[in-house]
Amino acid sequence: MSSDSRPLFGKAALLGIGLIGSSLAYAMRRAGLAAHIAGFAPRAETLESARKLGFADTLHDTLAPTVRDADLVVLATPLGAFGELARAMAPHLKAGAILSDVGSVKMAVIRDVAPFVPDGVHFIPAHPIAGTEQSGPEAGFAELFDGRWCILTPLPHAHVKSVEKLRSFWQRCGSHVELMDAKHHDLVLAITSHVPHLIAYNIVGTAADLETVTQSEVIKYSAGGFRDFTRIAASDPVMWRDVFLNNREAVLEMLGRFNEDLSSLQRAIRWGDGEMLLNLFTRTRAIRRSIIDAGQDIGEPNFGRSRPKR
Numbered sequence: 001m002s003s004d005s006r007p008l009f010g011k012a013a014l015l016g017i018g019l020i021g022s023s024l025a026y027a028m029r030r031a032g033l034a035a036h037i038a039g040f041a042p043r044a045e046t047l048e049s050a051r052k053l054g055f056a057d058t059l060h061d062t063l064a065p066t067v068r069d070a071d072l073v074v075l076a077t078p079l080g081a082f083g084e085l086a087r088a089m090a091p092h093l094k095a096g097a098i099l100s101d102v103g104s105v106k107m108a109v110i111r112d113v114a115p116f117v118p119d120g121v122h123f124i125p126a127h128p129i130a131g132t133e134q135s136g137p138e139a140g141f142a143e144l145f146d147g148r149w150c151i152l153t154p155l156p157h158a159h160v161k162s163v164e165k166l167r168s169f170w171q172r173c174g175s176h177v178e179l180m181d182a183k184h185h186d187l188v189l190a191i192t193s194h195v196p197h198l199i200a201y202n203i204v205g206t207a208a209d210l211e212t213v214t215q216s217e218v219i220k221y222s223a224g225g226f227r228d229f230t231r232i233a234a235s236d237p238v239m240w241r242d243v244f245l246n247n248r249e250a251v252l253e254m255l256g257r258f259n260e261d262l263s264s265l266q267r268a269i270r271w272g273d274g275e276m277l278l279n280l281f282t283r284t285r286a287i288r289r290s291i292i293d294a295g296q297d298i299g300e301p302n303f304g305r306s307r308p309k310r
Helices: 019-031 046-052 063-067 077-093 106-116 160-172 181-208 213-219 223-232 237-246 248-270 273-293
Strands: 008-015 035-041 059-061 072-075 097-103 127-128 147-150 176-179
Touching: 008 019, 008 063, 019 035, 035 063, 035 072, 046 059, 063 077, 063 248, 072 077, 077 106, 077 237, 097 106, 097 127, 097 160, 106 181, 147 160, 160 176, 181 223, 181 237, 181 248, 237 248, 248 273
Parallel strands: 008 035, 008 072, 035 059, 072 097, 147 176
Antiparallel strands: 127 147
């Protein structure tokens, strides 16, 4: 994380103040990135929670005062709302402002937002690859982005100085930053994030529906792999509904490959092909070690969880 404490922006507007939006506000405060942080949420309960937490200088339930005079505007709602928000706020955006987002599907963001971006506003899609299964303003914390990757997917002919300014912004929030083509981003995230979430939702749903296993048994004996699937499956339902609907092609492509590989595993188990299973498990174990070596997780036993109290 950069030690530079000079503000990059006079005013930053966060449209959405759940886990990512509130964490971004805390990270901006920690690094002194904006002289004024404005937050937007349509629900009174969300705004009241945010007021108590105090991570924003002003809070609004309408767009115009949120984005007016803002030098940075970040879309941090579920993806399905981006298009309407972009259309509604367009007349109020300041010339020279940077408009960005935190969505995990970049082609859909470009499709829904780009048509409404006024001339003189620099639209630079972004995706911080960070999060937890928690949601809402209470879930936010400044360290969420520390040591994580943020991918920028600028459009062709994007304003170079604004791209570099946004890169610096995310670096000072604690992230590593990389630039990537939007379509390639969606394919990468389909296999590293979206399909794993879909599998987790499906496994937990299947277990809940099994007539031969009671719900109490599912909960009682969840100390194994199932417990870790439930953490992923506890993620924000609205956000993930929008992710799958908006990254349909890439998810289906990766899901097709996954189903083919799953069929190969079925055959190996059916025919007792222990060598195939051992080779696969050895390769996947090495992937886990690579993730730890890259600093994207810790290598402590049981994912660093403390032992349960007896």
